[in-house]
Amino acid sequence: xxxxxxxxxxxxxxxxxxxxxxxxxxxxxxxxxxxxxxxxxxxxxxxxxxxxxxxxxxxxxxxxxxxxxxxxxxxxxxxxxxxxxxxxxxxxxxxxxxxxxxxxxxxxxxxxxxxxxxxxxxxxxxxxxxxxxxxxxxxxxxxxxxxxxxxxxxxxxxxxxxxxxxxxxxxxxxxxxxxxxxxxxxxxxxxxxxxxxxxxxxxxxxxxxxxxxxxxxxxxxxxxxxxxxxxxxxxxxxxxxxxxxxxxxxxxxxxxxxxxxxxxxxxxxxxxxxxxxxxxxxxxxxxxxxxxxxxxxxxxxxxxxxxxxxxxxxxxxxxxxxxxxxxxxxxxxxxxxxxxxxxxxxxxxxxxxxxxxxxxxxxxxxxxxxxxxxxxxxxxxxxxxxxxxxxxxxxxxxxxxxxxxxxxxxxxxxxxxxxxxxxxxxxxxxxxxxxxxxxxxxxxxxxxxxxxxxxxxxxxxxxxxxxxxxxxxxxxxxxxxxxxxxxxxxxxxxxxxxxxxxxxxxxxxxxxxxxxxxxxxxxxxxxxxxxxxxxxxxxxxxxxxxxxxxxxxxxxxxxxxxxxxxxxxxxxxxxxxxxxxxxxxxxxxxxxxxx
Amino acid sequence: xxxxxxxxxxxxxxxxxxxxxxxxxxxxxxxxxxxxxxxxxxxxxxxxxxxxxxxxxxxxxxxxxxxxxxxxxxxxxxxxxxxxxxxxxxxxxxxxxxxxxxxxxxxxxxxxxxxxxxxxxxxxxxxxxxxxxxxxxxxxxxxxxxxxxxxxxxxxxxxxxxxxxxxxxxxxxxxxxxxxxxxxxxxxxxxxxxxxxxxxxxxxxxxxxxxxxxxxxxxxxxxxxxxxxxxxxxxxxxxxxxxxxxxxxxxxxxxxxxxxxxxxxxxxxxxxxxxxxxxxxxxxxxxxxxxxxxxxxxxxxxxxxxxxxxxxxxxxxxxxxxxxxxx
Numbered sequence: 055x056x057x058x059x060x061x062x063x064x065x066x067x068x069x070x071x072x073x074x075x076x077x078x079x080x081x082x083x084x085x086x087x088x089x090x091x092x093x094x095x096x097x098x099x100x101x102x103x104x105x106x107x108x109x110x111x112x113x114x115x116x117x118x119x120x121x122x123x124x125x126x127x128x129x130x131x132x133x134x135x136x137x138x139x140x141x142x143x144x145x146x147x148x149x150x151x152x153x154x155x156x157x158x159x160x161x162x163x164x165x166x167x168x169x170x171x172x173x174x175x176x177x178x179x180x181x182x183x184x185x186x187x188x189x190x191x192x193x194x195x196x197x198x199x200x201x202x203x204x205x206x207x208x209x210x211x212x213x214x215x216x217x218x219x220x221x222x223x224x225x226x227x228x229x230x231x232x233x234x235x236x237x238x239x240x241x242x243x244x245x246x247x248x249x250x251x252x253x254x255x256x257x258x259x260x261x262x263x264x265x266x267x268x269x270x271x272x273x274x275x276x277x278x279x280x281x282x283x284x285x286x287x288x289x290x291x292x293x294x295x296x297x298x299x300x301x302x303x304x305x306x307x308x309x310x311x312x313x314x315x316x317x318x319x320x321x322x323x324x325x326x327x328x329x330x331x332x333x334x335x336x337x338x339x340x341x342x343x344x345x346x347x348x349x350x351x352x353x354x355x356x357x358x359x360x361x362x363x364x365x366x367x368x369x370x371x372x373x374x375x376x377x378x379x380x381x382x383x384x385x386x387x388x389x390x391x392x393x394x395x396x397x398x399x400x401x402x403x404x405x406x407x408x409x410x411x412x413x414x415x416x417x418x419x420x421x422x423x424x425x426x427x428x429x430x431x432x433x434x435x436x437x438x439x440x441x442x443x444x445x446x447x448x449x450x451x452x453x454x455x456x457x458x459x460x461x462x463x464x465x466x467x468x469x470x471x472x473x474x475x476x477x478x479x480x481x482x483x484x485x486x487x488x489x490x491x492x493x494x495x496x497x498x499x500x501x502x503x504x505x506x507x508x509x510x511x512x513x514x515x516x517x518x519x520x521x522x523x524x525x526x527x528x529x530x531x532x533x534x535x536x537x538x539x540x541x542x543x544x545x546x547x548x549x550x551x552x553x554x555x556x557x558x559x560x561x562x563x564x565x566x567x568x569x570x571x572x573x574x575x576x577x578x579x580x581x582x583x584x585x586x587x588x589x590x591x592x593x594x595x596x597x598x599x600x601x602x603x604x605x606x607x608x609x610x611x612x613x614x615x616x617x618x619x620x621x622x623x624x625x626x627x628x629x630x631x632x633x634x635x636x637x638x639x640x641x642x643x644x645x646x647x648x649x
Numbered sequence: 650x651x652x653x654x655x656x657x658x659x660x661x662x663x664x665x666x667x668x669x670x671x672x673x674x675x676x677x678x679x680x681x682x683x684x685x686x687x688x689x690x691x692x693x694x695x696x697x698x699x700x701x702x703x704x705x706x707x708x709x710x711x712x713x714x715x716x717x718x719x720x721x722x723x724x725x726x727x728x729x730x731x732x733x734x735x736x737x738x739x740x741x742x743x744x745x746x747x748x749x750x751x752x753x754x755x756x757x758x759x760x761x762x763x764x765x766x767x768x769x770x771x772x773x774x775x776x777x778x779x780x781x782x783x784x785x786x787x788x789x790x791x792x793x794x795x796x797x798x799x800x801x802x803x804x805x806x807x808x809x810x811x812x813x814x815x816x817x818x819x820x821x822x823x824x825x826x827x828x829x830x831x832x833x834x835x836x837x838x839x840x841x842x843x844x845x846x847x848x849x850x851x852x853x854x855x856x857x858x859x860x861x862x863x864x865x866x867x868x869x870x871x872x873x874x875x876x877x878x879x880x881x882x883x884x885x886x887x888x889x890x891x892x893x894x895x896x897x898x899x900x901x902x903x904x905x906x907x908x909x910x911x912x913x914x915x916x917x918x919x920x921x922x923x924x925x926x927x928x929x930x931x932x933x934x935x936x937x938x939x940x941x942x943x944x945x946x947x948x949x950x951x952x953x954x955x956x957x958x959x960x961x962x963x964x965x966x967x968x969x970x971x972x973x974x975x976x
Contacts, residue, residue: 068656195914221968229910229972272715283965289711291927291973294966295953351678355671362667369660 066379070372078364086357093349101342102312105322108267109275109335115263117328123235123253124214126164130251131239140178140249141241154184162187170259172230173222178249185225193226207236207250216329218279219257219286231257261286270341280330282306305334378407382414394422436612458512474511480504495562496528502537509545518555523562527569532636533613536606540573540632543603548577548630569636576629585622686719687938688746692737693724694754701926704973708930716938731755738762748772748937756780772941776933779824786940789933791924792951793828799956800875800901800922801836807899807919808840813871815864816847817857817881829877829903845871850881857884872898879904886912905971913959925953927973
């Protein structure tokens with residue numbers, strides 16, 4: 055699947071860049087998510103831990119308040135003055151006043167030393183209550199015996215009981231929010247006679263404790279008593295009005311020390327063994343995560359930066375990797391076109407690509423060498439062949455000519471014998487002696503004329519010829535043996551089959567810088583079909599001088615290029631014009647270029 | 650070659666997009682850090698040490714804290730200082746908060762200033778009282794009819810066929826007085842025909858006492874008197890106590906000053922119908938925050954009321970209402 059996907063990219067470079075990029079991106083994404091998760095969990099754990107410590111501290115502080123109050127109650131309960139005041143029967147007025155004074159002093163000391171104690175009072179059965187420093191009185195409209203903390207103190211039989219937070223309405227004119235610790239004081243000696251002692255802790259000391267602690271902007275602390283009643287809650291009024299809900303039963307029922315609600319609030323719970331109270335810290339995860347938000351953005355920025363670097367790297371790396379491949383490809387294309395110059399690759403490093411490039415270079419060098427060699431060999435072979443061919447004079451021709459000379463000598467035609475013999479001698483000399491491949495037009499025409507002279511004498515009345523060549527082309531050069539084979543062809547395929555006398559016209563002139571030699575005969579001509587296949591059917595003609603038209607055409611092209619060579623115009627019954635096109639004045643240069 | 654160019658361009662575009670994203674992220678973060686808080690100004694009738702306005706301010710602060718808003722509470726030292734309150738309104742407008750929560754000191758004199766708040770494009774929420782004309786996006790107040798009705802329907806049990814009822818009102822024609830009176834009468838049901846007279850003390854305690862004495866002289870057989878606010882109720886109770894008639898006359902009042910609470914405890918009042926100022930402040934600021942943030946808010950919001958008797962005054966719920974501030 056992945057392979058297929060990668061195959062779709064048209065270049066290896068893109069494939070590398072894209073896969074590298076995707077790899078980097080997914081790695082970064084994973085890194086991002088993992089670090090976020092980790093951060094969030096760490097923040098949550100830290101917050102839970104921190105909140106636990108905070109509310110644990112709150113609970114400790116409350117416990118220390120309560121234990122302080124308990125101590126007071128214990129001291130008061132076991133105080134001999136108090137016990138005397140409570141339990142002595144038939145207490146004299148003087149003694150009573152003395153005891154009251156002493157108790158008042160104790161109470162005053164307590165309230166003076168501790169500001170968080172709002173009230174401290176002793177309520178004996180059947181004697182005057184002792185309240186604070188003595189300035190306060192009981193609220194006459196309140197039935198003390200119906201108050202909850204009073205009833206519970208009696209039920210607890212000497213054990214200290216702690217109320218929830220409430221308004222203390224036992225004392226006239228005062229309506230303070232307090233937490234009451236109450237304790238009944240009994241005497242085994244005189245059962246039935248009891249008193250209740252209570253001490254009120256200022257509620258503010260608890261609410262301050264809770265308000266002082268900050269759990270973020272929105273977070274808060276609340277306290278429940280052992281029955282799930284609210285001791286302190288910043289939104290108590292809203293809860294009572296039904297405008298807010300608080301998780302009370304959930305907190306009461308859970309055993310966990312913290313839990314997370316669906317709407318992103320973290321509840322941390324601390325239970326006090328001493329009071330049975332439950333301190334609950336509520337923090338908002340969204341606030342806890344505010345620091346995490348910053349971290350999140352930092353992570354995101356870092357991830358983005360890394361991604362940018364990765365993209366850049368992917369681009370550069372793929373470039374680096376594929377650059378040599380690319381140049382290899384380009385070189386290969388050049389080689390395909392047959393162009394071996396400038397294809398050698400620069401090898402920068404010694405990796406697989408470097409080795410490949412080196413091998414490629416060696417290979418192209420080898421191929422180039424082989425090609426050059428084979429080209430040279432081919433050319434040499436061809437030249438050799440042609441040379442062999444051109445150096446030969448057809449033995450039939452020689453024999454026929456010599457035969458003609460014999461006949462002419464027999465008939466005493468001395469003049470003709472001389473002419474023919476000298477022409478043959480010219481012909482032979484050129485064939486044998488001249489080793490050069492290139493001759494002047496002059497020499498070529500001369501050679502052809504010698505041949506024509508012989509042929510004209512052999513065919514007598516059947517052949518006539520004319521040679522017209524511009525004087526300025528005569529010094530130009532040409533490949534040897536181009537004109538004569540054309541003329542020979544004109545005789546054997548044109549004139550020979552004609553009834554009556556045939557005329558061969560040879561013209562030499564300049565055309566657009568080229569040299570043009572034209573051989574025109576008025577023989578039988580050729581049809582279109584023959585013309586088209588003129589080079590193909592040229593098997594060696596044993597009767598001719600042995601140099602076919604194809605040979606001539608090929609040699610010219612071999613020497614001077616594809617722009618030169620033979621062309622034909624012909625009409626059946628009317629004759630043929632063969633045009634030999636050769637370069638003018640620059641034969642040498644072209645020849646060199648070919649090599 | 651052109652493909653290379655395209656790739657290079659793609660790369661550049663990708664890098665650019667990443668850069669732009671990063672910049673956006675940073676801007677968004679900064680904007681989120683700056684623009685999150687809504688600024689609210691709460692202008693009370695008075696910023697005194699009465700339980701009522703202290704509770705209103707506390708409720709407002711709680712709402713502000715909960716909704717990430719910054720709250721400034723202001724108000725004259727006394728409710729009667731209407732001119733001073735109007736100046737404060739202008740100050741508040743100059744501060745350009747997102748919303749102003751206004752407890753109008755006067756239904757007439759405050760109106761043009763309330764209009765100025767609206768004209769300045771500041772969200773206006775009325776608190777405690779409304780004005781002659783409608784103003785503001787919402788009004789958070791005690792449902793006065795409901796308040797009176799609770800009192801009336803409780804007092805109905807004490808009505809005998811020969812009962813004569815007197816009402817001491819606070820400000821004649823005021824929306825609160827009208828609502829409470831109507832509610833009280835409705836609560837009495839058929840017994841409302843036994844209401845002999847309603848007098849108005851202009852929120853002056855002494856005047857209320859005086860008027861109560863007058864009523865008792867005029868109707869010697871009158872055995873039920875209610876006061877429609879703190880001043881009227883306390884004034885009436887004081888007069889009844891002075892005349893030593895507290896055992897013969899059934900009384901009730903609205904609001905819960907310490908004196909009223911003691912009178913309830915002493916059995917002078919049968920019941921007190923009380924408002925919920927903490928809730929009022931909370932709801933007022935909450936509504937203002939929500940409205941300022943473009944949320945839809947209700948036009949009229951009842952902050953609630955409660956009927957307190959001697960029997961239920963120390964329940965967990967009610968003691969928090971009666972004694973909201975722990976000193």
